[in-house]
Amino acid sequence: MHPTSAIRGMLLPLPTVFDEAAELDEAVQRELVRFYVDKGVHALFILGSYGQGPAMRIDQRKRAAEVVVEEVHGRIPVVVHIGAVDPYTSIELGLHARAAGADAVGMVGPYYYNDRTPTELLMHFQMVDQAVQLPLFIYNNPGYQGYAIDPPFMQQLVAAVPRIFGAKLAMGTIESALKYRELLPDFSLFALASGIYPGMKLGITGTVSPPLTLAPELGVDLVRAIDEGRDADAERLQGVVSEVNALLLRLWKQYGRTPYYLGLRALGFAVKKYPRWPTAPLPDEEYQPLMALLERARGVVPA
Numbered sequence: 001m002h003p004t005s006a007i008r009g010m011l012l013p014l015p016t017v018f019d020e021a022a023e024l025d026e027a028v029q030r031e032l033v034r035f036y037v038d039k040g041v042h043a044l045f046i047l048g049s050y051g052q053g054p055a056m057r058i059d060q061r062k063r064a065a066e067v068v069v070e071e072v073h074g075r076i077p078v079v080v081h082i083g084a085v086d087p088y089t090s091i092e093l094g095l096h097a098r099a100a101g102a103d104a105v106g107m108v109g110p111y112y113y114n115d116r117t118p119t120e121l122l123m124h125f126q127m128v129d130q131a132v133q134l135p136l137f138i139y140n141n142p143g144y145q146g147y148a149i150d151p152p153f154m155q156q157l158v159a160a161v162p163r164i165f166g167a168k169l170a171m172g173t174i175e176s177a178l179k180y181r182e183l184l185p186d187f188s189l190f191a192l193a194s195g196i197y198p199g200m201k202l203g204i205t206g207t208v209s210p211p212l213t214l215a216p217e218l219g220v221d222l223v224r225a226i227d228e229g230r231d232a233d234a235e236r237l238q239g240v241v242s243e244v245n246a247l248l249l250r251l252w253k254q255y256g257r258t259p260y261y262l263g264l265r266a267l268g269f270a271v272k273k274y275p276r277w278p279t280a281p282l283p284d285e286e287y288q289p290l291m292a293l294l295e296r297a298r299g300v301v302p303a
Contacts, residue, residue, distance in 0.1 A: 002043075002077040002103045004135045004165040004188065009042035009206040009223040011079065011168075011190055013050040015213060015264060016064055018273040024056075024064050028269055033071040035267070039216040042206070042223070043077040044068065045106060045168070048139055050210040050260075053081050054108075055276045058089065062096045069101045079137050083108035087127045094132030104135035104165070114146025118153060122160050129161045136163045137188075141170035155183045166190065168208045174199045193219070193245045197238040200226045211248040212241070214263035215297035237300060244297050251286060258282045259290055266291055 014032065019025045036044065046068050047053030053061050065080045072078050080102040082093035087110070094105050110116065110124050129136055138157070142148040149157065149167070158164045166188025169177050174195040180187060181203045191199055193209035200206065200223070212219040222241060225234040251259040256279040264271045282290075 001101075002074075004104060007043045007077045007079065007104065007137075007166070007188065007205075009200075009227075010212065010216070010219045011043045011045050011206055011208045012036055012041040012213060012216065012219075013048055013208050013210055014044050014046045014068065015050060015210075015260065015274060016047065016052040016056070016276075017264070017269070017271045018052075018276055020272050022273060022276050024060055024067070025272060026063075026067055028271060029064065029067055030071045031269060032264075033068055035269075036213075036216055037072060037075050040220040041076065041216055042220075043079065043103075044072065045079045045137075045208050046081065048081040048083075048106060048108070048168075048208075049141065049144060050213070051081065052274075052276050054083065054111075058092065061093055062100075065093075065097050065102065066100050074101075077103040079104045079106045081106040081108070081139060082128070082132075083110070083139060085110055085112050087124050090128045091131040094128060094134065098132060098134050102134065104137055105132060106137040106139050106168075108139040108141055109145035109147065109149055111145045118156070121153075122157065125157055125161050125164070129163055134163070135165050136161060138164060138167035139170070140167050143170065151180045151183050154180055154187075158184060158187065166205060174202060174204065177204055178202060194242045196222055196241060197226055197234040209245070210260065211245045214248070214260070214267065214294050215244055218244070218297045218300055221300070240297050240300050244293060247290060247293055251282070251290065255280050255282050255286070259286075262287065263290070263294060266294065 080097035082090045084090045140149045168190045177191040188205040193207045222237040257275045258279045261274045
């Protein structure tokens, strides 16, 4: 297993793809894993919101975890999202992820019943942690879970569940992310792609970015430039990352996940269905600029 310190930079949220019957398309899924590992991403975060975990049956989530861990074959760390409404489902998924060989598990805060008390939330995470006993990554997504895990409450969680090593902050600025750093100096923080630079120079660990799944080499080059102290290159690459992030965020709000489906197909993958529910088409006047930007983003290299 990889240590949690190896989970940094591009913790790439792997898309889960389906066949026409909305079952896991194992062949294309394996192609995607090989593609991202070969592009040099630093770790994979699977079966989160972009990875469709909460929209899948338990047996599908288990099989997807098996396929990914098997295909990665220990080359990079794999974090398997096991978040659910109740702790029992998360425990079942977590024990399976552990047996499959995952390096860590991730959990969005338990959702739907967003009137749970702070004590109930603490007990939820404690219960799952005590059963699964793997490093735990918090997926802090207020929009999906229905409440925020703010810095003081995150500090309480880490004190109650010491195996929590980091969190993805679904929204917010570098400044808001660094408020977690003030209370948790050794905590891994993954923020929006729009803040990789200068965020990683200021204490951010990396990003979990759906937009960068369509131009992974851009994100890998940006992290490399930051690590090598090439600030001018990092600033230039961050500018392109921010363009990609902003356009896909806008399109996602208007057309759902269709732009990601089209972007994956443009990369050469025979994706039949993504996401696992019906989506609206993307008009041609939006499609052409998106493809042009992604092509430019994938061709950008450090000077």
